[in-house]
Amino acid sequence: MAIMGAGPSLRGRVSECAALRALVSGGRSGGSAVLVVRGEAGVGKTALLDYVVEHAPGFRVTQVAGVESDMELAFAGLHHLCAPLLDHLDKLPEPQREALSVAFGRGVGPVPDRFLVGLAVLSLLAAAADDKPLLCVIDDAQ
Incomplete structure (x- = not known):
């Protein structure tokens, strides 16, 4: 099933796809x-x-999926999520930069x-979002 002008959608997920597109549209307009x-x-x-990732052109996207073997490693999932954003590390105050x-x-x-x-992570996300909208996707967070 396709929604006119909205690109392909998932079968039986019209309302969910519309909500995701609205979320992206709000981010594009400066909302969070x-x-x-x-x-x-x-x-x-x-x-x-x-x-949602496919429908967020122009966004900086960072993704992470939960991996059971990472559960024993402190900050492993956070590191995977933030690694693509570390080019903004120099924008953080020294204590936050050092902590990360x-x-x-x-x-x-x-x-x-x-x-x-x-x-520090919030500051890093904010710094990355200064350039263009930021979409963080976390799958299997538990």
Whole structure:
């Protein structure tokens, strides 16, 4: 099934695809939003995430998928998500830059405070979004 002027959609997912396109449109206009897609295994959550990525031309996209083997590694998923954005690391205040460097194994020092790492990630996302809209896609976050 296709929606006129909107490109291909997923069969039976007209409302979900419309919501994803609206989310992208809002981001393109300077807005921000968070969307959590929940459901049983095999219902098409990943297909919806792929759809939103395909319908976000002009966005800087960063993606990560949960990997069970990464669960034992502190900040592994965060590192995968942020790695494409590290060209903006120099825009962060020194304490945040250092916290991310240590958390991601790029620097040495004591284990950084989780809240400082979180603040650094938010600052990094904001810096990356200054250039063009940013879409972060996280699949299997659990």
